[in-house]
Amino acid sequence: MNTADLGLPVDVPSTALFTDQYELTMLQAALKAGTAERRSVFEVFTRRLPDGRRYGVVAGTGRVLDAVENFRFDQDVLGFLRRRALVDDETLDWLAAYRFSGDIWGYPEGEVYFPGSPILRVEGSFAECVLLETVILSILNHDSAIAAAASRMSSAAGARPLIEMGARRTHELAAVAASRAAYVGGFTSTSDLAAGFRYGIPTVGTSAHAFTLLHDSERDAFRAQVDSLGGGTTLLVDTYDVTEAVRTAVEVAGPGLGAVRIDSGDLLLVAHRVRQQLDALGATDTRIIVTSDLDEYAIASLAAAPVDAYGVGTQLVTGSGHPTCSMVYKLVARAESADPKAPLVPVAKRSTGGKTSIGGRKWAARRLDADGVAEAEVVGTGPVPAALADRQLLVELVRGGTVVGREPLDAVRDRHTAARANLPLSATQLSRGEPVLATEYLQER
Template sequence: MLQAALRSGAAHRRSVFEVFTRRLPDGRRYGVTAGVGRVLDAIEAFRFDTPVLDFLADQRVVDDATLSWLSDYRFTGSVYGYPEGECYFPGSPIMTVEGTFAEAVILETVVLSILNHDSAIAAAASRMVNAAAGRPLLEMGARRTHELAAVSAARAAYVVGFAATSDLDAGFRYGIPTVGTSAHAFTLLHDTERDAFTAQVESMGRDTTLLVDTYDLGEAVQTAVEVAGPELGAVRIDSGDLLLLAHRVRKQLDEAGAGKARITVTSDLDEYAIAALGAAPVDAYGVGTSLVTGSGYPTCSMVYKLVARASSNDPDAPLVPVAKRSAGAKSSRGGRKWGARRPDAEGVAEAEVIGTGPVPDDLAAHQLQVPLVSEGRIVGREPLSAARDRHRASLDRLPISAAQLSRGEPVIPTEYYSGG
């Protein structure tokens, strides 16, 4: 596309691309925007260095004129979008990329790959946080996905309220709190379970978390208290009937004088299992596989579509709305759009309003897009703490049924507005 557009001259037309999704995953009530900070980093670093250009030349992917254009590539356009942590709905203009056709179209894959992955993880993680009802969630999925995806998954989970991650690389890159516990291999390494617990307590202190289900759970809990004393920090249960076992372990810890010892449960948890454990004396949940796979929906099906382009190469030429008009569910709406969330009289969201043209006065204060890149300069960077606060505030403004795990339609409808 780039090579042909450069040859025709249309590559230099001012263009507007939009990231949106036509639907939410089946049964989900809302989506979560995540990965925005990573997109900004990717745009800033997007370059074609000599080895890459040599590869494109050797493989005859593009011609010499295109190689020359790529060698000088720098994104000089502007980007607007829903800020990280904000909820979205079908049709929401999650990100708008404006620039020449050439410089904007080439960002499609990197933008979509980040937003689709991170937003899918964040949506699943947000449901888990809701199900946990205030109990901390620990991200433990690094062994269940690609090594780089694991880091971005930990980041996305933290944005929506996970307390910590077991992935040290995520802690190193993004400042996310890190936690960990021993595995069964550590216990099996030692001649006895007591030897293993003693080694861990002597090394890590009494506030450590001991894994107690390698052999006999009851004996392990007793040994853990004998080794660490009443100051035992926590025990982890990783198998079996977690609801039943958590009650038994809590009773045993209390009777042994370790009433302050916490109980962490793991073992293929998802939002439904977490909700089912709501009545159990559990203090924290460790979640891995279901989190890093989006709890069954590893992508958000976001697309990157051209919605407007200039009528000519003149920098002042007016923008013309364009849209795909094919039959079926893949048609799209043309024009540069804004998104706003209309509240009811109580301040609770009642509709996602998507429009073109002037924003109605009653929606002006409720617009959702913010500047992210201005003429090639990153302006939308923020700490992860800001995204965490925003997500909680965004959820708090949605109807309470947004937190339901039962299948249903998006918690608010999407309405389209065309201004004059």
């Protein structure tokens, strides 16, 4: 869901300067050389997954579509480029009329991916496609990293809900994108109101330790919160003594207290003790929420604990140790000339050092075994084998410059749940390992 879905007016600024200078200098040189209008195909892919990860998660596609729509060189942007003398007048005139008019295909958001997967394919003139490199990569690299971490955490959490609480641990704008990506990966709510406003994600939140410390006693703080928010609220019980706080919380709110939150200590031990105490006090339906620097490993270690929900911050918004996916945006095919009918020829970087790529406009499909479980990621440049015709992964996102692939965020979230469930069981193991699916290449001869 985006703000348009909510009927909320949002002033969206130009995304044209979310780019690197060399994209504009390449454009200027190509215009002078007469090669700028050559039909070109760029692809986004990663050569490897972050160390130890079994699969990646495509996230940020919806934000990419918004960025492409708003990639406009308005007068303020053009004035900046002119004052800095970054490009010549001919290039400025070309940029003033810029509107992406090409096509974009890609893995649907929420889908999983593997090394070599053509996650996004951008087609049009070299000039209009090359400008989009940085903004596309900055969105996909960030959001996919967060979604992958969120997916691992939601897998470890099982049916227990996850709350995204990382806004204070990252840049204020990145926090909104992180909330969206976390929701794609399986989180159920966020503490960030901007994310709730922009994307319709459910928001939650009650109080911090400061609220307890403000009052003359813990009882006074609990009473103030219950009087304001009702007995179904969540009371933070680890400011002083947890046992005393739980007793006071039930006395103030009654056995119908909604939840207690634990934010420090040995969470496994404390959760068991709090559950026993709540049950003894008759608060059998009061939930236990735990926070405190959780990651997927900590969540997995609490699987046997009487915990009802997890709040995750720092480790989520930093990708749980992998804040980027190392995706790249490479030219894989271009026309022999500027003639619109000129045939495409594959191109690829061939230098040594582990940064080679495979040329050609690619398709991708996921082959299933006899039980309907995914067994290989198949990427090709020639005809699609008949056996894989109905297993193709790329979908149309932009046609002739018009976005055609925007979809509700809940649909994206559901897609990820289904895609992950279709992988071999070893995909959800937290131990280090190789990608759960091998990538097979079928190249046209």
